[in-house]
Amino acid sequence: MSNLIEPVGYEALLDMKQTEQGIKLIKEFFQQNLSTELRLRRVTAPLFVLKGLGINDDLNGVERPVTFPIKDLGDAQAEVVHSLAKWKRLTLAEYEVEPGYGVYTDMNAIRADEELDNLHSLYVDQWDWEAVITREQRTLAFLKDIVRRIYAAILRTEYLACETYPQLQPFLPAEIHFVHSEDLLRMYPDKTPKEREDAICEKYGAVFLIGIGGKLSNGEKHDGRAPDYDDWSTVAENGQAGLNGDILIWYPVLGRSFELSSMGIRVDRDALLRQLKIEGKEEREKLYFHQQLLNGCLPLSIGGGIGQSRLCMVMLHKAHIGEIQASIWPDDMREACERLGMPLI
DSSP, X not given: OTTOOOOTTOOOSSOHHHHHHHHHHHHHHHHHHHHHHHTEEEOOOOSEEETTSSOSOOTTSOOOOOEEEEGGGTTEEEEEOXXXXXXXXXXXXXXXXXXXXXXXXXXXEEOTTOOOSSSOOSEEEEEEEEEEOOGGGOSHHXXXXXXXXXXXXXXXXXHHHHHHOTTOOOOOOSSOEEEEHHHHHHHSTTSOHHHHHHHHXXXXXXXXXXXXXXXXXTSOBSSOOOTTSBOOSSBOTTSSBOSEEEEEEEETTTTEEEEEEEEEEBOOHHHHHHHHHHTTOGGGXXXXXXXXXXXXXXXXXXXXXXXXXXXXXXXXXXXXXXXXXXXXXXXXXXXXXXXXXXXXX
C-alpha cells in the first residue's frame, strides 16, 4: 500500500450512482468521437491468445501473462492478453482494411504483475485501435496530427462531462505540447523519468512525450517498450529517434502526471529487425506474427491504446481507479481509501 497517493482534502464530486451513469456517458461518447476522428470501425477482440505465436503484447518484457491449459487442444497453453498491440495488425490484414481506415475494440486484460496504486489495477480496460497507413505517412508530422485528433476527442469529452455535471470544472489546456524524451532529459538532467514527466506536465498541462523505448544520451531508456510493435528506433525528420510516444496530462486531483494513452507508428520490416537485434530478441523472428510481418503480409499501420477507466477517472475527477472499475485490492488499501473518501467499487 506504500504506492497509494493520499490526496489532501479529497471529496468525490459525484456519488456512486452518478459515477456509474457518468462512466456510461463518457465511454459511449468518446468511442464514437474516436471512431469518427480516425475513421475506425469496431471489431470483436479476444480475451486470450495461444502461447508461442508472438501475438500477445510483451509490455516491458518482464510481466508474466496469466496462462491456462485448453483441454480440447491437448492442454495447449493460452495467455490472457496484456494488450492487443500486435493482434490488431493481423486483423487489419484479415479484413483487408484500406489506408486511411482502421479498427478499434474494447480490450480487456489481466496484468497480474502490476504494482497496485491509484492508477494501476490488475484489470486493464482500454480502447485498442489500429489504422492502415502508407509508406509516406510514416513520419513524425503524421504522428502529431493523429495525436491532435485524439486530444480533440478528449477535450470534447471533458466538455460533455462538465456540462452534464456542473460541479465538475474543466482543467485540460486547449492544446497539447510535444516534446522528445531526449529533450526532456536535457531540460531536467537531475530528475528521474517520472519526475521529468511530472515537471513537463505541470508546466504545459497536456504533453505528448515522443520516443519511448530506445536508450537516451545517458545510456538509459525513458521507459520500456517492446521491440516488435512501436517504432522507437527510426530517426525522424527532427534528427531524433522515435515514431511513438505517450499522451500525458497534469492531473490536479492527485498532483502528478497521468498517462492516458500509449501509441505510435508501428515497425516496418527494417525497424523490426533492428529493434529485435538491439534488445537481443532475434529468436522472435521465427514466431508467427513476426514471420507475417517480415514476409510482407501485414500492412503498415499506426495504433495505440487509450485507457477507458483512466479516461473516466479523469473526466469524473476521481482519485483512485478503483472508484471507476471493479478489481481486487489489498485490504489495507481498501480501508485507507474508505477513510480518505474514495470508496472502491
